[in-house]
Amino acid sequence: KNQVEQSPQSLIILEGKNCTLQCNYTVSPFSNLRWYKQDTGRGPVSLTIMTFSENTKSNGRYTATLDADTKQSSLHITASQLSDSASYICVVSAVEEGMRFGAGTRLTVKP
Amino acid sequence: DAGVIQSPRHEVTEMGQEVTLRCKPISGHDYLFWYRQTMMRGLELLIYFNNNVPIDDSGMPEDRFSAKMPNASFSTLKIQPSEPRDSAVYFCASSSNTFSTDTQYFGPGTRLTVL
Numbered sequence: 001k002n003q004v005e006q007s008p009q010s011l012i013i014l015e016g017k018n019c020t021l022q023c024n025y026t027v028s029p030f031s032n033l034r035w036y037k038q039d040t041g042r043g044p045v046s047l048t049i050m051t052f053s054e055n056t057k058s059n060g061r062y063t064a065t066l067d068a069d070t071k072q073s074s075l076h077i078t079a080s081q082l083s084d085s086a087s088y089i090c091v092v093s094a095v096e097e098g099m100r101f102g103a104g105t106r107l108t109v110k111p
Numbered sequence: 112d113a114g115v116i117q118s119p120r121h122e123v124t125e126m127g128q129e130v131t132l133r134c135k136p137i138s139g140h141d142y143l144f145w146y147r148q149t150m151m152r153g154l155e156l157l158i159y160f161n162n163n164v165p166i167d168d169s170g171m172p173e174d175r176f177s178a179k180m181p182n183a184s185f186s187t188l189k190i191q192p193s194e195p196r197d198s199a200v201y202f203c204a205s206s207s208n209t210f211s212t213d214t215q216y217f218g219p220g221t222r223l224t225v226l
Contacts, residue, residue, distance in 0.1 A: 032212060042219060042220075043115075043202050043204070043217030043218055043219055043220050044154070044202070044217050045217070046214045046215060046216075049212055049213075049214065051212060089153075089154060091154075098156065098167060098169065098170075099156050101153050101154045101155065101156075102153070103153045104153060104154075
């Protein structure tokens with residue numbers, strides 16, 4: 001069983017709308033959680049990195065939240081743009097256990 | 112800076128052949144990572160180096176895979192012999208400082224097809 005579960009698997013929204021992607025994990029002991037954006041045919045690009053003590057981190061229109069007690073994270077995208085169409089990958093690192101990868105959420109923003 | 116450079120961008124080979132993928136990290140970065148991505152398995156960490164020394168190779172699938180980092184500006188991932196199930200996109204990434212909190216910068220990837 002994958003220790004990092006992302007939902008939804010895919011999402012279609014209209015340009016200008018907001019959306020929220022979810023990441024639930026069972027990785028322990030927790031070290032950090034990363035969100036990446038990956039455009040088709042390109043390498044992943046880091047959006048945010050959060051450690052245990054951080055609840056929220058923003059990067060432009062992207063805001064990530066972390067609840068270490070419930071082991072949940074979300075990535076909120078505000079005022080979506082066509083260029084936001086991509087896969088979003090959640091990666092959770094455990095102390096001395098390495099990284100665990102979510103399967104990703106495929107976001108499509110339509111005009 | 113040109114970012115992480117990988118070569119070749121595409122590789123098509125036949126089963127049983129040796130394949131060598133190359134990576135040049137961002138200058139000054141101490142960490143280098145090799146990843147593999149497939150539709151079935153998603154993104155997987157294969158191995159990472161710190162200051163040219165392999166730290167964790169637990170993700171390397173089997174003995175057919177080997178990685179080296181002879182100096183701070185160059186790394187190779189070799190598959191010998193290659194098999195069709197090795198077909199994937201292989202990414203190299205680098206970061207400057209602490210593994211746990213620093214941003215990793217990914218290269219464009221090498222798309223490997225083994226026939």
